[in-house]
Amino acid sequence: MAIENTRLFTPAAMGAVDRAAIDGSLSGPGLMERAGAAVAASALEHWPGLKRAIILCGPGNNGGDGHVIARHLARAGVPVERFGMKPREGTDAAWAFESFPGVIAALADYRPEAGDLIIDALFGAGLDRAVPDEIAKLIERAANAGTPVLAVDLPSGLSGYSGRPTGPCFRADRTVTFAALKTGHVLLPGRDLCGELEVVDIGIPSRLLANDDPVVLNDPSVYGTTSPAIDASSHKYARGHLVVFSGPLISSGASRMSAQAGLRAGAGLVTVASPPGAVMAQSAHLTAVMQRSVGDADALSDWLKDDRLAAFVLGPGFGHNELVKDYARIVLEAGRALVLDADGLTAFADTIADLSSFDAPKVLTPHEGEFRRLFPDLLDDDALSKIDRARRAASRVNAIVVYKGADTVIAAPDGRAAINCDAPSKLATAGSGDVLAGIVGASLANGRPPFEAACAAVALHAEAARRAPDHMTAEDLIAAI
Numbered sequence: 172m173a174i175e176n177t178r179l180f181t182p183a184a185m186g187a188v189d190r191a192a193i194d195g196s197l198s199g200p201g202l203m204e205r206a207g208a209a210v211a212a213s214a215l216e217h218w219p220g221l222k223r224a225i226i227l228c229g230p231g232n233n234g235g236d237g238h239v240i241a242r243h244l245a246r247a248g249v250p251v252e253r254f255g256m257k258p259r260e261g262t263d264a265a266w267a268f269e270s271f272p273g274v275i276a277a278l279a280d281y282r283p284e285a286g287d288l289i290i291d292a293l294f295g296a297g298l299d300r301a302v303p304d305e306i307a308k309l310i311e312r313a314a315n316a317g318t319p320v321l322a323v324d325l326p327s328g329l330s331g332y333s334g335r336p337t338g339p340c341f342r343a344d345r346t347v348t349f350a351a352l353k354t355g356h357v358l359l360p361g362r363d364l365c366g367e368l369e370v371v372d373i374g375i376p377s378r379l380l381a382n383d384d385p386v387v388l389n390d391p392s393v394y395g396t397t398s399p400a401i402d403a404s405s406h407k408y409a410r411g412h413l414v415v416f417s418g419p420l421i422s423s424g425a426s427r428m429s430a431q432a433g434l435r436a437g438a439g440l441v442t443v444a445s446p447p448g449a450v451m452a453q454s455a456h457l458t459a460v461m462q463r464s465v466g467d468a469d470a471l472s473d474w475l476k477d478d479r480l481a482a483f484v485l486g487p488g489f490g491h492n493e494l495v496k497d498y499a500r501i502v503l504e505a506g507r508a509l510v511l512d513a514d515g516l517t518a519f520a521d522t523i524a525d526l527s528s529f530d531a532p533k534v535l536t537p538h539e540g541e542f543r544r545l546f547p548d549l550l551d552d553d554a555l556s557k558i559d560r561a562r563r564a565a566s567r568v569n570a571i572v573v574y575k576g577a578d579t580v581i582a583a584p585d586g587r588a589a590i591n592c593d594a595p596s597k598l599a600t601a602g603s604g605d606v607l608a609g610i611v612g613a614s615l616a617n618g619r620p621p622f623e624a625a626c627a628a629v630a631l632h633a634e635a636a637r638r639a640p641d642h643m644t645a646e647d648l649i650a651a652i
């Protein structure tokens with residue numbers, strides 16, 4: 172998706188923008204006219220052989236767009252049929268209908284035919300509950316017939332806020348939305364249900380799109396570059412010393428992957444801190460990555476007198492171990508940056524908020540299962556989107572939260588949030604999370620602020636995965652960084 176404005180809007184925020192535009196110099200029908208014209212143009216461009224445009228019109232402004240689309244397509248010579256309902260009197264949608272009056276058949280009467288294109292203008296930003304039964308049945312008939320769907324603003328049935336369906340929902344081949352993306356377009360499963368996304372300019376001035384809810388797509392406007400700048404005066408310590416804690420012998424491979432990923436991602440030097448029982452095994456595997464035997468809290472405290480140790484990764488393969496809490500506390504008390512992942516998160520299940528008192532940079536990288544263990548109440552709250560879950564978690568722990576998945580959300584305690592949408596699904600392989608933890612660690616060791624560090628790391632992880640072979644393992648992913 173090529174989108175210039177990387178800010179994301181909730182439907183409520185977009186509604187406020189629409190109202191501000193209309194209170195200013197723009198008229199509601201003017202916006203609707205441009206929205207409808209753009210959707211009609213998209214239908215003609217992407218379905219040049221369409222035999223019949225089936226325009227499903229709802230009662231609100233989304234339906235209003237549908238009436239404008241009907242007029243434009245009919246004028247272009249496309250057979251058009253409208254199903255749905257008439258708009259309420261006196262609304263912008265009523266203006267749209269009056270601009271092209273005609274028959275609106277009942278939704279129950281629509282029978283899919285070959286060559287149909289469904290243009291779904293039933294509900295957009297105003298959807299607030301499950302669609303009624305007659306629409307649910309129509310969605311099913313269209314899906315069974317394989318009729319292509321072009322959605323206006325959002326596929327009907329999809330929450331533009333959470334990206335979750337409120338019940339039965341159209342699966343669109345293409346969605347044309349207006350002015351900016353809504354959060355529901357990029358969060359899963361919304362992103363899949365929208366198909367190809369197209370954002371069109373309907374004349375809303377960009378100054379009105381200055382959203383005070385700071386949610387953006389994860390891109391260089393957030394983090395700058397994915398690789399740290401290196402100049403002639405750089406030396407390895409200037410690029411930062413990263414430490415990754417190893418677990419016991421049996422699970423020591425995970426820390427190695429984090430460490431190797433950290434070195435590739437641009438930490439100046441990386442040391443694996445191993446319990447004595449794992450030192451031999453690690454030595455057999457490590458080359459550029461260094462090693463140190465660290466068996467207890469005293470050994471760690473002693474080592475931390477070296478103020479060049481910049482960032483720590485704790486958790487991958489670490490095991491369910493009481494040392495996690497001690498190590499985390501000691502690192503944070505010493506003011507060093509900490510990435511908590513995997514077993515490092517699980518150890519804190521009920522006590523994660525205790526970390527909020529430390530000011531040192533902290534990045535938590537939970538996947539869905541770990542998020543549930545740490546923040547079950549946030550996951551059970553159906554009213555919250557993944558973005559708001561991540562933001563609340565970040566504010567509770569006073570940490571950056573990287574809530575992983577194909578729609579990874581990076582959130583900061585101050586409310587900033589970024590969504591990464593371009594990670595390929597081949598990342599669903601054992602160890603790819605360990606690799607991410609190492610990249611985040613490197614990014615922190617480089618001295619970036621923690622939110623930017625996490626955003627850069629998530630982007631680099633995705634970029635490496637796109638470059639790696641199709642059937643990659645986590646080792647291939649490291650090689651592709």
Ligand SMILES: NC(=O)C1=CN([C@@H]2O[C@H](COP(=O)(O)OP(=O)(O)OC[C@H]3O[C@@H](n4cnc5c(N)ncnc54)[C@H](O)[C@@H]3O)[C@@H](O)[C@H]2O)[C@@H](O)CC1
Pocket residue numbers: 189190193199202203206229230231232233234235236293294295296297298299300301302303323324325349373
């Ligand atoms: N000026 C504007 O505000 C613009 C709005 N536009 C269009 O307007 C849409 C938003 O319009 P509206 O706010 O009127 O909202 P919608 O047209 O999405 O739906 C609103 C109506 O549907 C009802 N409704 C919601 N969920 C329902 C359900 N599950 N079952 C039955 N009824 C349900 C609501 O009570 C309300 O009456 C956007 O998605 C976009 O397509 C565009 O025309 C561009 C400009």
Ligand SMILES: Nc1ncnc2c1ncn2[C@@H]1O[C@H](COP(=O)(O)OP(=O)(O)O)[C@@H](O)[C@H]1O
Pocket residue numbers: 538575576577578579594595596597598599600601602603604605606607632
């Ligand atoms: N289907 C997918 N599409 C894109 N990214 C994915 C997908 N599945 C997993 N990922 C990413 O891969 C990484 C997996 O991390 P994690 O679940 O901790 O795996 P592991 O524990 O095996 O290392 C995360 O960064 C996650 O965002």
Ligand SMILES: [K+]
Pocket residue numbers: 233291292293294295322323324325326327
């Ligand atoms: K729609």
